[in-house]
Amino acid sequence: MNDQKKRASEWFSTLQNQLIQILEDIEKEAILSQYENKPCQFTRKTWPYEGGGGGTMATLEGRVFEKAGVNVSTVFGEFSEEFRTQIPGADKDPRFWASGISLVIHPHNPHVPIVHMNTRMIQTQKLWFGGGADLTPCLPLDKDTQDFHAALQKTCDSFDSTYYKKFKEWADTYFYLPHRKEARGVGGIFYDYHNTGDWDRDFAFTQEVGRTFSTIYPEIVHRHLNTPWSEEDRKIQLKKRGRYVEFNLLYDRGTQFGLKTGGNVEAILMSLPPVVEWKVA
Numbered sequence: 001m002n003d004q005k006k007r008a009s010e011w012f013s014t015l016q017n018q019l020i021q022i023l024e025d026i027e028k029e030a031i032l033s034q035y036e037n038k039p040c041q042f043t044r045k046t047w048p049y050e051g052g053g054g055g056t057m058a059t060l061e062g063r064v065f066e067k068a069g070v071n072v073s074t075v076f077g078e079f080s081e082e083f084r085t086q087i088p089g090a091d092k093d094p095r096f097w098a099s100g101i102s103l104v105i106h107p108h109n110p111h112v113p114i115v116h117m118n119t120r121m122i123q124t125q126k127l128w129f130g131g132g133a134d135l136t137p138c139l140p141l142d143k144d145t146q147d148f149h150a151a152l153q154k155t156c157d158s159f160d161s162t163y164y165k166k167f168k169e170w171a172d173t174y175f176y177l178p179h180r181k182e183a184r185g186v187g188g189i190f191y192d193y194h195n196t197g198d199w200d201r202d203f204a205f206t207q208e209v210g211r212t213f214s215t216i217y218p219e220i221v222h223r224h225l226n227t228p229w230s231e232e233d234r235k236i237q238l239k240k241r242g243r244y245v246e247f248n249l250l251y252d253r254g255t256q257f258g259l260k261t262g263g264n265v266e267a268i269l270m271s272l273p274p275v276v277e278w279k280v281a
Helices: 003-029 142-157 163-174 199-224 231-250 253-260 265-271
Strands: 043-048 053-060 065-078 095-107 114-123 127-136 187-194
Touching: 003 053, 003 065, 003 095, 003 114, 003 199, 043 265, 053 265, 065 265, 095 199, 095 265, 114 199, 114 231, 127 142, 127 163, 127 199, 142 163, 142 187, 142 199, 163 187, 187 199, 253 265
Parallel strands: none
Antiparallel strands: 043 053, 053 065, 065 095, 095 114, 114 127, 127 187
């Protein structure tokens, strides 16, 4: 493993540990009586990848976070003949290396937004970074949306004044359900195939996306952590989770990438909520 791969994979593992600690601390802070269980901790499970490498799946079924997953993996191998034509740099040489972190949180409290974050580095005959973060509130509040976007914009602007507009628009286009004609949530940023020719700067940007998320999302959680919710709020939440499932199974590129490259199915599908409801509109 060369130095760049080593630094990237070590960072994703470091970020996983930091996020796990943050979420476990929040589990202990809830005082609302509607949180019936005791504070819970993550369970970690390692898994091997057939080609080489593997990952660590960390999942939590808690009282604040009804289901949370913070997974990391570093894998390498060869793309299948069917899939290699879809990946830059893999059409003539199917070998790849990929490392990244993926997080999805489904809170118990409908006032706390669902959230997704992932960042990754992939190398074929080409090398690039990708990832982003997006918020899916069940009961949207303008301040949460504005602060989430402001934090991401500040990070983007510190690297390039064009990043935020471009990556926000990419997220708005990507996190969209065509069959519903609606957005999955209130967006965020999404970037892929990111290689400016300056690896250290691109890596620093990817790290900063992770750090920004680990600050702004817990801040939003704390605003609503002990806000009571009603049965109607819960129904709205379960319906919104249904939209989340539809997107991840029908359109999410990370899900398709993982399944088509022989990844760990449990880890790939950890993004699905524990309880969900569909209703005829």
